[in-house]
Amino acid sequence: SQTIHQWPATLVQPVGSPLSLECTVEGTSNPNLYWYRQAAGRGLQLLFYSVGIGQISSEVPQNLSASRPQDRQFILSSKKLLLSDSGFYLCAWRVWDREFNEQFFGPGTRLTVL
Amino acid sequence: KQEVTQIPAALSVPEGENLVLNCSFTDSAIYNLQWFRQDPGKGLTSLLLIQSSQREQTSGRLNASLDKSSGRSTLYIAASQPGDSATYLCAVSEMDSSYKLIFGSGTRLLVRP
Numbered sequence: 309s310q311t312i313h314q315w316p317a318t319l320v321q322p323v324g325s326p327l328s329l330e331c332t333v334e335g336t337s338n339p340n341l342y343w344y345r346q347a348a349g350r351g352l353q354l355l356f357y358s359v360g361i362g363q364i365s366s367e368v369p370q371n372l373s374a375s376r377p378q379d380r381q382f383i384l385s386s387k388k389l390l391l392s393d394s395g396f397y398l399c400a401w402r403v404w405d406r407e408f409n410e411q412f413f414g415p416g417t418r419l420t421v422l
Numbered sequence: 423k424q425e426v427t428q429i430p431a432a433l434s435v436p437e438g439e440n441l442v443l444n445c446s447f448t449d450s451a452i453y454n455l456q457w458f459r460q461d462p463g464k465g466l467t468s469l470l471l472i473q474s475s476q477r478e479q480t481s482g483r484l485n486a487s488l489d490k491s492s493g494r495s496t497l498y499i500a501a502s503q504p505g506d507s508a509t510y511l512c513a514v515s516e517m518d519s520s521y522k523l524i525f526g527s528g529t530r531l532l533v534r535p
Contacts, residue, residue, distance in 0.1 A: 352525040388446055402521055413466040
């Protein structure tokens with residue numbers, strides 16, 4: 309069966325510090341991968357998606373970047389965090405080997421920027 | 423631009439009641455629609471997925487319907503239980519190569535014992 313991992317689970321970082329969040333998927337190959345953010349009092353917003361290694365699409369201009377160094381690994385980064393980067397970051401993957409193309413989400417990383 | 427709206431924003435019901443959560447979307451050109459459950463501080467759990475060609479899906483006490491032409495979906499929860507308390511999110515999948523999800527802001531449900 310397929311599983312998705314995210315770490316760390318929680319993170320508190322000062323403004324101006326770098327960021328690296330990691331997401332890995334097991335039990336599938338060549339998935340579509342997604343980074344979403346859920347800010348306090350706001351809905352889920354897509355940040356980046358990737359259809360393959362090294363292929364990254366950005367949905368909104370921001371202080372963040374994403375990379376996909378391996379098929380099942382998706383990394384969210386920042387060189388200098390802003391207060392507005394605080395939120396709940398969720399990684400998701402899209403099923404390719406089923407008829408219905410369902411998206412599944414990881415447990416999330418709670419980021420607080422102080 | 424696709425917009426997804428969920429009504430009501432919050433709902434409090436006594437245990438055992440049947441309830442309906444509503445979701446509407448502005449662009450009917452969707453690939454599918456998913457209903458998710460989110461517990462506080464947790465990730466999203468997929469509840470039901472309805473393809474654009476389908477009218478409804480059922481799983482246990484949950485039934486989701488889709489009327490693509492009118493841009494509406496409902497999630498019906500039968501015989502609600504305190505364990506059903508959570509935020510329920512509706513999301514539509516765009517018909518482009520990304521298949522990204524556009525989310526509503528959710529309905530926060532509280533089922534009182």
